[in-house]
Amino acid sequence: MPRKPNYDRTDLINRSRDLFWQRGWAGTSLKDLEAVLQMKPGSFYAAFGSKDALFELAMEKYASDGLDRLKALVEEQGALKALQRFPMMAIDNDDAPAKACMLSKTLLELQAHKHPLAKQANQHLLRMESRFADLFAQAQSSGEIDAAHDSEVLARRYQSDLLGLRVSAEREDVDARAIATEIADSLVRL
Template sequence: MSIRSKSHDRDKALARARDLFWKQGFHATSLKDIEAALHMHPGSIYAAFGNKETLFRMALERYAEEVAESRQKILDAAPDALEGLARFVETAHPVTRDDLPQPACFLAKTGMDTGLTQPALRAAISALLDRTEAAFAQTYRQAQAEGALPANADPDNLARRLHATLTGIGVYALRPERREQARLMARDLADEIRALRHLAS
């Protein structure tokens, strides 16, 4: 098997692990679940990814990277930063999509798991959530530089509010009967982001 083929197989296995943990959480996912999802024997899983905690952390990191790449593509295609952020909220966030394991952000959902006591995982989740919030703040700063936000706007505070609101909408969307309302809230949030432009007028 070529190096490229091995890399592709490893990438697919990690994607399956991400989806499994996203659906079931860390503690509810057994080694048997992982074996079945990854189509791998225990020895192969250990050789490729280490233990369950390491695999979970790698799945979280993969998720964060994918979200960041998706967000950047949307920002690059948008006419300006503020519009790009609004488009991300209304089209790419898990609550607006049907092709993802859960409507809530994997990082935020994991961060709320009070049963997750492993210090290394807690630290990794916190760092990844901080990275997301920092990316939002940077986008608001870009919007400020473009003149879409007034000079006295606080990008860090706007980012905190956006992050908290998206997390809340995702939690709300975990109730199947509230999924459509959650989508509408995400679209309303996108419109609120666009409305910030008027503050600079």
């Protein structure tokens, strides 16, 4: 009878997500993962199969956590207020290993190499953009945003603003909080 693993898989995925988020795919070696996860090579391969497979799980966790935070914010404050609050939330997490988005970092790092993980990162970004479009459409239905705007165009621009904001938050010479406020304020004028 096979032994039951003596580790918490979710915790391992969370720890690997943080390492990948901070260092990127190429900057994270198997030795780094083994050290952070406190696993020997055989256990690592038995649990996850490969670095790419673990990265995929970590990226999925990152994306689903972002969608969950947005969903909770919408339930608490409504569509428009959630869209206004989300930029500040994206940069105010002091526990995050990096301010820049893990998905965009992955896309930029791996796209030139045509790595399959780049395509998956893009799929996660498209899912988030689609959720933003839904929220803009909800705000239009409630009369908070002019219905003359295309919700998909608004979502694409909003996501682009968020990605730029998160890169700016990595810089010490930029007031990212002021930019987040500008993004939020611009939504009122729609």
